Amino acid sequence: MTDYHTASSAMEPFDDVLLTTKEAADLLAVSPSALVYWRSAGNGPQFIRAGARTILYRKSHILAFNASYWPSEAFRQKAVELRMRKKGIVVGQSGADNS
Numbered sequence: 001m002t003d004y005h006t007a008s009s010a011m012e013p014f015d016d017v018l019l020t021t022k023e024a025a026d027l028l029a030v031s032p033s034a035l036v037y038w039r040s041a042g043n044g045p046q047f048i049r050a051g052a053r054t055i056l057y058r059k060s061h062i063l064a065f066n067a068s069y070w071p072s073e074a075f076r077q078k079a080v081e082l083r084m085r086k087k088g089i090v091v092g093q094s095g096a097d098n099s
Contacts, residue, residue: 017059018048024057028066029080 024045025032038044039055045065048056066076 018056019059019062021055021057024062027059027062028069029076029083 019027021032021035025035028035028045035044035057039047045057046061048058050056
C-alpha cells in the first residue's frame with residue numbers, strides 16, 4: 001500500500017516526474033541525508049512512500065519547497081556552487097576579470 005505524505009487533497013497531475021531521494025537532494029542543492037532528516041522530523045518536501053524502503057518525491061513538490069526554502073535566488077545559487085565544489089565540479093565565474 002502506498003502512503004502519501006501530503007498536506008492537500010488536490011489531485012496530482014499524472015505527468016509529474018517522480019524523483020529518488022538523491023535526485024531530489026541534487027535539485028534542492030542539499031545532501032540526501034538532509035532529506036532523510038527532514039522526513040524523520042516531519043518537515044521538508046512532501047514525499048511518497050512506495051514500499052517499505054522506497055521514498056519518492058514529485059518534482060512539482062520539490063520545486064515548490066525549493067521556492068519557499070531559500071530566502072533568495074542568489075542565496076540558492078551560492079549553495080548550489082558550494083555543493084558542486086564539494087563534489088569536485090569546477091564552477092565557472094560569471095564575470096570577466098578586468099584587472
